[in-house]
Amino acid sequence: MKLISRYILPLALLGMVSAGVTSCEKKDYALPTAKDVLQNDAMKRTLGPSIVGDTVEFVYAMGILPSKGKLVSAEVEASIEGAVGTNMENRSYYTNSSGVDVGIEIGGPATTNKNVTTVTFNKDTSAAALRYYYVVPAAARGQQVTFTFRGKSSNGESVSYKLGPYKVAKMDMKRLLTVNDGTNMYISIEDMAVYNAAGAAANANKIDLVYLYRTYTSTFKHALVAPAADPMYLPDITLPPGVNKNTKIQRVFSLQDYNLARLQFGIYIDDLDFEKLDISNAVNYAINMKAEAGIWLKTADNKYLAYVYFNSATDGTKSAVISMKRYAL
Amino acid sequence: MKKYINITGALLLIAFAMAACKKDTPIDEDGLLITSRQECFVSNFEMLGTDYVTVRTKAATIDTTAQTINVTVMFGTDLKNLYPQFTLAQDCKLDPKITGRTDFSDLANPRVYTVVSGNRQIRKPYKVLITVQPR
The missing domain is CATH 2.60.40.3550 (Domain of unknown function DUF4466)
Known part of the structure; x- marks a missing residue:
């Protein structure tokens, strides 16, 4: 009995080694045969x-x-x-x-x-x-x-x-709208369009944002402000009659949605992001906006949530190019 | 006889193993190690907006004697939704904990955060005093 157990271990080892050697053997490579059907x-x-x-x-x-x-x-x-x-x-x-x-x-x-x-x-x-x-x-x-x-x-x-x-997503998308301080500065989320003062007066109940550019000692520059915001965020602006919506706004940075930005970032805002968005505690202005920054917003009538992205912002011309994704509630 | 020796040996081994697992280092209610350190101060302070970008106009002034943090934020900062970030002395912790956005809009009643030392014996309350940069 003792003799048998003495030989079991070496034999088992030999068996394992030989199995290992056989498994390393190379099989002859054969070209795969193409299927002969379409x-x-x-x-x-x-x-x-x-x-x-x-x-x-x-x-x-x-x-x-x-x-x-x-x-x-x-x-x-x-x-x-x-x-x-x-x-x-x-x-x-x-x-x-x-x-x-x-x-x-x-x-x-x-x-x-x-x-x-x-x-x-x-x-x-x-x-x-x-x-x-x-x-x-x-x-x-x-x-x-x-x-x-x-x-x-x-x-x-x-x-x-x-x-x-x-x-297919519920949301809509609009790309590359140009806004200018003093002219095309009134933004409608419902129409996904930009209006001048006359257009804003004609569509007063649809104007959710005012674009403006200001330079003060502080950093103000490019801004998106709700018409109902404190006048200190709308300096020297006389709103067209009836433009008075109180849009909720929250600043965002580093959210270069690919559909809007067409940059190298693989980020996509989808319906789910809007469904989970809670900006109930947000303010009604966003100042000091820069290229590649954006805002989440909720319209005053609770009809839409949107993400507005700054494709570019030019200080010299006091203008910006924006794109948006909009989700109807 | 041999049988009893084996059983006793096994029992002793288990008892030793259990004793070896007993922790002799104290931890607090948050599961953090209580050490012997007495240092208790804020070494750095940051304030971020909803976009996770700083809202400070310059570095915050931390007065460890008066136990105040003076921070000037940019004009237009949303004071209701700010993320404060404290850097503390080694082994310290903060009370209350910062769990998300914090409302700092009541400027007349500044928020107070207490720094607790590593030995959990010293508590120093710091006032966060916010000044909004004028337009």
Whole structure:
């Protein structure tokens, strides 16, 4: 018995070593055999929320062995018809050695019939990657959208690929509005527009913010102020008749939302951010605003929450370029 | 006999192990270590706005004798929503704790924060006196 136990350990060790050696043995590499049927794949290229009026980009790739046939058509069916501008490119893209995407025409321009967009190939093509641009329609607001991509080849085969569902945001977006101290300085969140004094008087009940630029010993400079704010935050300003809303405002910094800023920051404000926002204790002015800063706001009638972002602010011209995301309550 | 020796040995081992786990370093109600340090002061003070950017116009003046912190904030600062930040002497803690935005708008009744020393024996209340920069 003692003799057996003496040999068990060395034998077990030997067994483990030999097992280890065998597992390191290299197997001969064999080239993978390509599937001989029509294949496809798809992906969504656009990150962040899908916003009404904005474009969501996809890419659809198809391939078949040249000996089996060639590509005949590619189509996309969206569950909700896209807005004007929805299109599929008739060029297939590849990335060259410099990292640049190069498009090669493979067929005629796409045709769109309601919610189906089709590209028909007219060049001998075995593999292609086509881009599809879906312009989010107002009808999709708050809804789920799915996309079915389909490809056909000359040998009668067909394939399909489903993407989604993707939730379309409730919020709206408006980019690059220019505000000027003294002229276009009245901002309406409801209209997502900027007015001069005459326009503000005509839309008095919709004016939520006044843009102004002042230089004092303190730092004032670019400011967004509610019409009902203390006059010391609206110096030398005579508001048009009826412009008197008391908007709640909270300053924000380092929130360069990608949709508004189009900068390198991968930050996206989505519906959820507005749903969780609480600025009930906020003031009604924000002074000393700078480029890449912003404000959260709530309109006096509690109809909208919004984020207003400063794309740029120019002291010399006393002006700024702003963009906004707006969420209806 | 051998059996009883084994049992006694095991019991002794357990007793030793339990004694070894007993903590001999005191901690306070917040789970913080109570040390022997008596230092009790504020060494630095910062004040941030809702955008997490400083609202100070210059460095705060900390008077450790009068136990006051004088800070001048920019014109237009939202005094109801400020984040104060204290830097304290080693092992000290602050009472009350700062848990989020704090309302400093009542300038006539400045907020008082008490610094508690590392040995938890010394308590020094500091008044935060805010001045708003004129326009």
